[in-house]
Each structure stands twice: as structure tokens, then as C-alpha cells.
Amino acid sequence: MEIWRLPISASQRGKLISAGYTSLSSLSSISSSDLARELKVSESEAMNILKVASHSRGSETSNASCSIVEGAQSAWDMLHDEESLMHITTSSADLDNILGGGIHCKEVTEIGWSSLSVIVNSVLKYKLTTAFGSESIIFMLIGGVPGIDTEGSFMVERAFQIAEACIEDMSEYNRFLRKDFQECKIKMQPQDILENIFYFRICSYTEQIALINYLDKFLSEHKDVDMSLWSQVKVIVVDSVTFHFRQDFDDMALRTRVLSGMALKLMNLAKRFSLAVRLVCSCRDSWSHTCTNRIVLYWNGNERYAYIDKSPSLRSASAAYSVTARGIRNSSSSCKRIKMM
């Protein structure tokens, strides 16, 4: 969709076009303050433009009257979309590198197997970073990854710890990046981050299926309340998908059907609401067809490694990382290597 079809004032439209914004997708990844500076308009005005833009982007995907088949998109549009997609950082630079910038929105990423408490930490870390990027997150805690992290492995005290570290990191980052912008930013509190994590605890697979069916409604409610970015859910973390499916299922075919039905629903959610879905689960072959990316975590000697097992757009690669009190970081030995160079 082109800028000139946006329902905004002519002067605003002119400013947008003269600043080089021609398509809606080019507006999707810019913050209101940046836009305000570029167009030389007030911040509230810029916010309004972004609101209208994201509204019509939403309606564009839902009605799609111009396309031949409902919901169809040309490859060109998809490329545009992909370029404007947000990536969510894991806050370990090495991991971000192999992931092409971080976890992708609109895709289902699975982390599987072999590493234990790491997974929870990475989930937390990842989730909190996103919260800082001013979106809220649904955190669904479902069941066990190998070793730990079953229901109740989510520890608020750990979340709080990582949230604090995150805020420190971000304020440092801000100081480097935009010195002038510093003073208008109110100091964030860990409580603010925790408030934006919606936490569901699941005790059986029936509950799990019910919740995933309900998510659609939940997300649309949270989308309509307020169009400000803050209230949009951008990440769903399911930790873990398979735990409850490992008991009481004698009929393997039924289990496969239920699981893949659930995966399709998650995919659908990811597309419609531009979410990143991150699953934690144990390996299952039938399941691996349904997720877009799969990352395998494992131990190599005394170091933790992440390996991209499956992805349509990334080449397979692995990177070392470590779990610290502050969350997931680059592995300490690789830091040393960089320092030596």
C-alpha cells in the first residue's frame, strides 16, 4: 500500500513523501521520535501518523480485496515485509549474528534439546529485552524441557534480576547512541518490565490446547484496547510444548495430529499479529516440519553452544554463549579471543 492512500492530512503526506517514505512498510520499523525529528513535526503528530499507518496495514492484510486470492501476497511485497520485520535480540552478539539479527517476528522458532536451565534463562532474557523494546509479551509456561523447566521453573526472582541488568544495558547503550535523547527518557524500573509479561501456567494438555485456541481472542483484545506500541504483544513463549504430551497418549497418530494442529494455530497467530513465537521442546520429527526455525542448544566441553538446525533463510552455524547473572551473553572465552585480536 502506498503512502498517498493513507487517511492523513495533505501536508503530513507531503512531508512523508519528501522525506523519502513511499510505502507503508517503510514506516513499520521507525519509532515516533525518529519520525518526528525527520519530518520536523511534533512527537504526538508523528505518533498519530504511525497509528494510522499501522491501522491501515492491519486492515490491508485482513481484507486484501485487491489480491486475486484472499490473503495472497506477491513475492515483492513479502520481500518488503521481511525487510521491515523486527528482530528481537538475544543480547548475546554471537547468537544474534548466527540468527541474522535475533529472533524473527512472524516466524515460529523452536529451541530444542540438550541444554537445561539455559533455556529458561534464554527465554527470560529474550522476553525481557523485548519488553524493553516497548512491547509486551505473553509468557506461557507449559512444561518441561529436558532437565528443568517444567511448570514452575519460571522464577520471578530470576526475571527480576535479568530485568535489572537489561535496564542498565539499555541506558548505557542509549548514552552511546543518542546523547541528546537521554534526558527525556524516564528511568525505567524492573517492575515496568515484569508488568508487561503475561504469564499463563498450564497443568494439562487440555488446558494447553484451550489456551492456544483462546490466544487469538486475547491478542485481538490487547490489540484493540490501545494502539500505542506498548500494549501490543510481540512475543509468545511456550515453555515447553511437549511436556504434557509425553504422558497419557497411547495413540501416537492422534498425538501427532493434535500437535501439528497446535503448531498451525501458532503459525497463524505469528503471521496475523507479526509475533515471534518461541517454543521450547524436545525433538520430535513430525513436529519439526511445522516450525520455521529450529535452534539446538548443546554442551561442547565446558561451553554452551547454540546451533541452527533448520531455517529457510539462515545458513547453519553455531555460536558459543554463556549464562550469567545478567542473562545470556557471549561466551567468556570468545570475549577473550576478541580482546586478544
Place this chain on the structure above:
Amino acid sequence: MTPQSLLQLTSQKCTTGCSILDRLLYGGIPCDSITEIVAESGSGKTQICLQLSLHAQLPVSHGGLAASSLYLHTEFPFPFRRLHQLCLSFLSSNAHHFPVNDNPCDRIFVQSVHTADHLLEIMSKTDPFIENSKNQVPVRLIVIDSIAALFRSDFDNTPVELKRRSSLFFKISSKLKALAKRFNLAVLVTNQVVDLVGPNEGINGLRIGNLGCLHTSGRRVCPALGLAWANCVNSRLFLSRNEEVIREENEKSNGQSCDFVKKKMRKLYVVFAPHLPESSCEFEITREGLFGVER
């Protein structure tokens, strides 16, 4: 279905009765979570369980849960005499929290378990049991000592049996978790070890958690029940026991005869836990109980 607010979720801990161990565990054994203790026999698993079920009765202001406990034991006999001994020392140091002539042992409900199916049956009765006991001191701690004993005898080494076995693991753990969530219980489970024979390969050589390998009594071991059960617990602690021989030469008899003094070195490791960093601590077991030693 409504999401829970994280600000209202608090994680309560049950003290172990030793400030050094509590510091290592960030306050003790967490509620609404399953903690497992892995060790070979004679390392102090049962000692921790007994001590915890006594200290759970302390008021919340003193790190306890102000609650009674349910103790399921699968290894016979139940150490009543040791419990009584621990109870006396517990009372002497915490007498002011309890009325005169009160016996903390009255608030430890002991139940023997014979098979895995028996355990499931007991757990289905636990719901009404805890609910009905609410007018008295509520149950806030479940101890299973040990889970491995149930699974190491009854099952053949055939694919069908192994599948049934791991399906039981998940059944038991999800039932335990549902109980833990509903009544905000702390759950402590003990597990045995198996020796690791041969090269560092195969499923038993697979690294789980912080420690590359677990050593006790000079042997390499790994937790019993394998990877499937490792999926079922939230945190795992490992107790090691090693004998250090200190050689003291006796100069008097021409340096020929030597006295060997054996000293037990016990250590507690955090293998994995969502809230704990990799850490370890030395401890000793005395008449009064199990205590950390600061180095």
C-alpha cells in the same frame, strides 16, 4: 483464562535449617517447584529430607512454611530413631516457637509406598487430604524418598516396559506439579545414582546441567532414571562423598609405621536450577543434623 501478574507471584522458600546452605540455595527449597537430590547411598539424602520436614514447621518469619509435611518413603525401614534424634535438637534450638510438650514429629505424616502405581494412587488421595487438613496446620511440603527405588526393580529392560516407565515419570511429575501449584507446596524428591562404565558416550554420558561429570567415592556416576526423568524436575542438587586419607607419619618408631586418618569430605553441588548459578558447598553431618561448612 486470565494471565497472572508477575508482580504478585512470589516464590516462597523453605529453610534447610543451616544458614550456609540457605545462602547457597537463595533461601532454601522453593515452593511450587520440584527439587531433586541425587546421591549415592550414605551421602545424606534422607538426612536433608528429615531435617527439611522439621524445619518446614518454623514460622514464615524464620524461613519456614509454618506447615506440616507429607513424607512418602519407599526405602525401608523409615528412620524413626534418627527423626526423633533430630527432633530433639530441633526443639532445643527452636523451643520458643512451639508450646511446651509439643512434639514436631506429630506434624510429619509418614506413608510407605511400594510401587509406582501405589504412588499415583496415594497422590490422588493427597488432594482431599490436604484440603481437609486445612483447619489444622496445612501441609506445605511433600518429600519422596526415594523415587528411584520404585522404578529400579519392577521394570524389565524391554522397549514396551521402558515406554511404560517413562510415561509414568511424566504422569507422576505432572501430578506433583499440579499439587505443588494448587497448594503452593515445596516438593523434595531424592534419586539414586548409577555407575558410569566405559567411555564417555551413550545416553548416560550425556551432559545434563552445570557439571560435566559427577564424582563420588572416587567413581564416576550419573543420576538414575535417565534423561526422561531429568525432564520432570525443576532443580537438581548433587551430594558427593569422598574419603580423603591424611597420612600422619609416626616418627617415634623409626618412621616405619604410619597412621592413616580418614576424613569424610561431603559436598553439595547445584547441577541445574532455574534460579541458581553454578555453585557448590562443603557440608558435614553431625548428631544435630546437616550443616554447611565455610571454607
